[in-house]
Amino acid sequence: MALEEQDFLYVSKMVREESAIVLEKGKEYLVESRLSPLAQQDGYASIKEMVQKLRETGELVLKLKIVDALTTNETSFFRDLKPFEMLQKELLPELIEKRKDQKRLEIWCAAASTGQEIYTICMTIRENFPWLRDWNVRILGTDINQEVLDKARRGVYSQIEVNRGLPATMLIKYFEKSGIDWKIKDDLKSMTEFRKMNLIKPWGSVGRPDVIFMRNVLIYFDTDTKKEILGKVRNIMQPDGFLFLGAAETTLNLDENYVRRTYDRGGCYTLKGKDAK
Ligand SMILES: C[S@@+](CC[C@H](N)C(=O)[O-])C[C@H]1O[C@@H](n2cnc3c(N)ncnc32)[C@H](O)[C@@H]1O
Known part of the structure; x- marks a missing residue:
C-alpha cells in the first residue's frame, strides 16, 4: 500500500488545515503506516483509492477518520511524574x-x-x-x-x-x-x-x-x-x-x-x- 507523493502532499495539507498537525516531507512512512489499516478496514483496495474518494467527495466522516488516524495519542499514567x-x-x-x-x-x-x-x-x-x-x-x-x-x-x-x-x-x-x-x-x-x-x-x-x-x-x-x-x-x-x-x-x-x-x-x-x- 505504498503512498504516492501527490497523495502524501494532499493528505498532509488537509490534516494541517483541519488539525494544525504538521506532517513534513520524510513523514511518508508514518502516514502510510497509519492510513494503511484504515484503508483496509474501510474496504479500500489501497490508500490511493481512499485518498481519491476523499478528493472526489470531500466526505467529512472520511476526513475526520484520516485526521484521527494521524494524531499521535501516546500517553501514560503519571507521565513524567x-x-x-x-x-x-x-x-x-x-x-x-x-x-x-x-x-x-x-x-x-x-x-x-x-x-x-x-x-x-x-x-x-x-x-x-x-x-x-x-x-x-x-x-x-x-x-x-x-x-x-x-x-x-x-x-x-x-x-x-x-x-x-x-x-x-x-x-x-x-x-x-x-x-x-x-x-x-x-x-x-x-x-x-x-x-x-x-x-x-x-x-x-x-x-x-x-x-x-x-x-x-x-x-x-x-x-x-x-x-x-x-x-x-x-x-x-x-x-x-x-x-x-x-x-x-x-x-x-x-x-x-x-x-x-x-x-x-x-x-x-x-x-x-x-x-x-
Ligand atoms: C501525545 S498525546 C498527549 C496526551 C497527554 N496530554 C500526555 O501528555 O500524555 C497528543 C494528543 O493531542 C491531540 N491533538 C492533536 N491535535 C489536536 C488539535 N488540533 N486539537 C486538540 N487535540 C489535538 C491528539 O489527538 C492526541 O490525543
Missing part, C-alpha cells in the same frame, strides 16, 4: 488557600488522549486532598480525536496500560477488575467531563481554568499556531493560574507573557505580572 508532584506539593495547596471562600477549582486537560493524564490528576486530588469532595471541582478533558475520548470516558485500561506508571497501591484503590482489564471506579470518573475539541477551532466553553495541562500537543504544530494557542490560553486561564506543557515544549520565543516556575528539573508557566500570590 514531576508535574503531578508539583501539582500536589505546591500548586494545589496554594490554590486551595486562595479559593477557600469560593470552594471552586477548574482544571483543563487540553489534549487528554485516552484519559491517563486526567485520571492521574483525579487520583492526585483524591489521594492528597480528600476534603475537596465538598468543593465544586471541575476537571475537563478535551481532544480532537473522538475515538480516544470515548476510551477516556469509558476509563477501561489493559494490564499493559496500567503497568505503565501507575503505582500498585493506586491501581488497587481506584480501579476495579473488568474481565481481563481494569476499570476506573465511578468515584473518580464522576470528577471528570470529556468533550471533543479542536485547539485550532473556537474553544467554546472551557471555563476559567486554574490549571491547564496542555502537554505534548503543541509539539505537532507550527510556530504561528503555537503562538496563537498560547495567546488564547492567556485569555481564558485564571490570572494566577498555571499552565503545564510537555517536557520538550516551551513558551520561550513564542509568548513573552509567561514566566517559568521551576520545580525540581521540571516546572510550569504562570502569567507575567499577574501572579496574585
